[in-house]
Amino acid sequence: MRGITSWGSYLPYRRLNRGEIAKLVGQGGGKGTRTVAGFDEDPTTMAVEASRRALQGGADPTLFLFATTNPAYADKTNATAAHAALRLGDDVPAFDLGASTRSAVGGLLLAARGSGDVLVAAADIRGGLAGSAEEAMGGDAAAAIVFGSGDVVAELIGSASATHEFIDRWRAPGESRTKVWDDKFAETTYTKLGRQAWAAALKSAGCQATDVAMVAVAAPSTRIANAVGSKFGAGAVLDDLSATVGQTGAAQPALLLASLLEQAQSGQIIALAVLADGADVLIFKTTEALASRDGRGLTVAEQAAGGAPLPYGKYLSWRGTITVEPPRRPEPARVSATAAARGEDWKFGFVASRDQQSGQIHMPPQRVSADGLRTDAMEPQPMSEARGKVITYTIDRMAYSPSPPIVFAVVDFDGGGRLPIELCDIDADEVEIGMPVELTFRRLFVQDGIPNYFWKARPVRG
């Protein structure tokens, strides 16, 4: 039996209230909220967060696939940074899928039909011009699905695709604005493609539409998702999270699949339909193992209910739509490629060193023990899953940051280790001594086109 063995999702902390948009630009917006990736997040960092949750059950992937429509790098692979942050073995291949939404479902299909344990992560940051529907209705998210043969929670019992070339939306590489053609044209075309793939998938699974308890439809818009989903004849159409999260592009298929798994019962037939340059339908049957599976971190619904508001002006500055006066401080130098390569375990994997004799944890890793008595008597100590407490802190209103001020703390980790580290997903007046924190992989800044990835600490919430 081959199917899904684990999953994880990640919704960034901040929410934009769509009602704020029209107040400023005189148009756009709508009801509800959308998720907003932090200024220090990109699809790579969000994919790491979702993947960490998917791997909490102990999965050991033999292949890693990553999809986003907004890759941090062109030419160079993005999956390798996530691979390093997840501390996957260097014999595990890590590949980017092409920068389209359809690549994300392509990754799921490749993993479902492939062999070994395959981790598929998809993440996206959706934007658009101020006041556009894409800005208001888009959302930022990541999700990760592990396919394998052992301990399957949902077996793939059928799948089918319908591929078609037509222009419903497009974006030139390097641009931030996705343009859209006539909505009705897209809806009509996707309805036809969706029905075609749906019928073929049911046939390959050997079941009827009424056998499907729940279908999730990932589409460029809620309107299209509902129009197509309602015609499938399944027991229910899963909420597409548009009221709280938004349409999350390349993340949408895996995110809805995660949500589907969290709402399904054991022994049910469930389906994922993805409408992106065609239609792809995956039909699963959940197993008894699903019931005994604890959530991998917070569920999609729990995360969608959480978060904190972000003022629209801050959103626009984070996205570069408006340029805010930076502190009069020099911008940081670009990361040294050679130094970063030497320090890969620390920079990406957050692996400290542990003195074999005293047990003391050294952060960053050191060759000489803190008592000065031994050299090269350390072993690697992974710290990315450790929690700690703030022992002191500051707010730096002068230092350079893509979004000042910097909230910074000295953290003592439970079980040892101390590190001065930047805090994130926190307002300056929230920080206090004793506050429990956990680690999150972030992009500190970008210089010369090189994202500077490293870890930050965030308050433990929920």
Place this chain on the structure above:
Amino acid sequence: MASHGIKDRIAIIGMGCTNFTEHWDKSLDDLAVDAANQCFESAGMTKDDVDAYWLGTAQGGMSGVTLARPLQLQGKPVTRVENYCATGSEALRQACYAVASGAYDTAMALGVEKVKDSGFQGLNAHPVPNDGTGRTLTAAAMFSMVAPAYGNRYGVDKDTMRQAMARVAWKNHQNGAKNSRAQFRKAVSMETIINSPKMAGDLGIFDCAGVADGAAAAIICRAEDAQSTPTSPCS
């Protein structure tokens, strides 16, 4: 093995010091020349009478050439040292050790910093190529982290802590008011200090050091030679 120090073994026989201010019209070379010449005059010596030079500058230039060129030193050993905020003290310390060791009869220590040419606020270290994982805080922010931890550890409430820290700037500004070379020459009230805009953590503008250009120099000789120098304070 122990640290013995050089107490009573050397004497300072001349000093020079520029004003500490935003010297928009003076370069690093100007400041170094002004401080050095004042110092030579104060000691009644010429640059050729000084056997060796130590330059302390954190961000003003690389190597002893930064001092040798403006002073047009010929055939003199010139060493540049850097030790963050202790850079000037370090130059003095090295010059004193050199004389105390017997290697030289006289030495000059000169500290100079020209920080207002950057256009940035605060002090900015030269970036050393790195992996991007180091802290990027200002010095003020790093120091400010002591306060919450101290208050928490010793049960000092925030207001008391704020009052106690403000005493430092209050005392320093009173001293500055009496010093013609000081950057700030006005006493400042506790209230003004406490209510000043915050820079980092609970540290306000008055708690953080002003950023100024300036230079100072000292000429050192062995203690037993001090009385025979041209302008000996002992004679």
